[in-house]
Amino acid sequence: MSKSFDSAGLTFRKDYFDDRAAWTALVSLLDDTFGIDIGPLRHLGGPDPTSMPFGWFASNDTLAANLTAFAMPIVVNGRQIEAGAFQSGAVRPPWRRRGLYRDLTRKALEWCEGRQFEAIVLYTDKPSLYESYGFSILPMHRYCGGAPKPRSATNSARQLDPWNKTDFALLQEALKTRAPVSDVLAVSGNAAMFLVNTQLDTEVRLSWLDEEKAIIAWKAGAAGRFSLLDVVAAEIPPLAVILGRLGALPEHVDVFFSPDKLDWGGEAVAFDNGTAFMLRTTTDLAPASPAMLSPMADF
Ligand SMILES: CC(C)(COP(=O)(O)OP(=O)(O)OC[C@H]1O[C@@H](n2cnc3c(N)ncnc32)[C@H](O)[C@@H]1OP(=O)(O)O)[C@@H](O)C(=O)NCCC(=O)NCCS
Structure with missing residues (x-):
């Protein structure tokens, strides 16, 4: 028998992102619950167009509970998977x-x-919430190793600013036509999350490689380390070219996705930031080798 719930005094709504007051109520719920401000997203192309929020409202400007589903196509072992994803799950105390x-x-x-997704994915710090629905944890791995010798002209990359109109148009175009950054595990679209993640982590730098028509999302690490978070391009350039164009001369590189397209190898290291990546599927979708979704796809 299904368990009941108590919604006294609340009104159920879904698909409410076009209602400015309801959107503001969600921004406030997420800020109060997680300390994350998704407000800027509205000015950076808006939420993912497939988003379907489900919520219980106490009044037009108080969202008591929310969970948003959206389509998140991914590539696993070279195969395109029509996946759904859950985000913004929160209930006010x-x-x-x-x-x-x-x-x-x-x-x-x-x-x-209803959308017949082959899989549903989510991130959570409370995996037990989702286990009874058939979700299980997929361990994530980043790659560490020595930097390759930089190849190609140095220092020709240009820093991008998403708040600059020209740069924003370039970002949107590149995100529309990108190839998955890895064939083992990667998102194949999801522009909205990439754009909002440029704002949530102030250390993320975006550089444009004109020759390769590639956007590099990266961070300068401590003590000669370089962190590669994502590459947005129709063709993924080798790591040696990326470092050359950035004029970067690190000793060590950390790659936060499977580096199968980078012409470089590192050691897979378990990635644990306290948040589990969970997957629900009826098919076998285990990546063939250790992998993780780029932090720029975090949702
Ligand atoms: C976690 C949270 C969403 C639960 O909301 P809620 O409306 O109180 O949950 P419900 O009353 O519907 O309970 C649903 C189930 O989760 C369990 N549960 C509730 N709070 C939980 C918690 N903090 N940790 C683990 N399980 C929890 C309940 O026992 C219940 O289990 P059952 O279905 O087997 O009976 C809410 O406490 C919250 O917003 N927390 C902060 C943000 C967060 O953690 N979001 C989810 C992470 S993605």
Whole structure:
């Protein structure tokens, strides 16, 4: 028998992103719950157009509970997978432990079933919330190793600023036509999350390689380390070319996705930032080698 829930005084709504007050209520819920401000997303192309938010509202400007589902096509072992994803799952403290989140999870799962997704993915610090729905943890791995000798002309990269109109147009175009950064595990679209992630981590730098028509998302690490977070391009350039164009001369490189397209090898190291990546699928979707989704695809 299905468990009941208590929604006294609340109104259920879905698909409400076009309602400015409801969107603001979500921004506030996520800021209060996770300390994350997704407000800038509205000015950076808006939320993913496939987003389907499900929420219980206390009033037009107070969202008591939310869970958003959206389409997130991914590539696993070279195969394109039509996947769904869950994000922005939160319930305000006065309305917790009434079964509201269970209700929203069921509604979001039903929406995904209607779309016939082969898999559903999510990130969470509470995996037990999702295990009974058939989600299981997929361990994530980054790659570490010595830097290759930089190839090609040095220092020809240009820094991009998403708030600059020209740069933003370039970013949008590159995201539209990108190839997956890896064949083992990668997103194949998801422009909205890339753009919002440029704002959530202030250390992320975006550089444009004109010759390769590639955007490099990277961070300068401590003590001669270089962190490569993502590459947005129709053809992924080798790591040696990327370092050359950036004029970077690190000793060590950390790559936060499977480097199968980088013409470089490193050692796979378990990546644990306290958040689990979970997958629900009826098919076998285990990556053939250790991998992780780029942090620029975090949702
Ligand atoms: C986690 C959270 C969404 C739960 O919302 P809720 O409306 O209180 O949850 P429900 O009452 O619908 O309970 C749903 C199930 O989760 C369990 N649960 C509730 N809070 C939990 C918690 N903090 N940790 C683990 N399980 C929890 C309940 O026991 C229940 O299990 P059941 O379906 O087997 O009976 C809410 O506490 C919250 O917003 N927390 C902060 C943000 C967060 O952690 N979001 C989810 C991470 S992606």
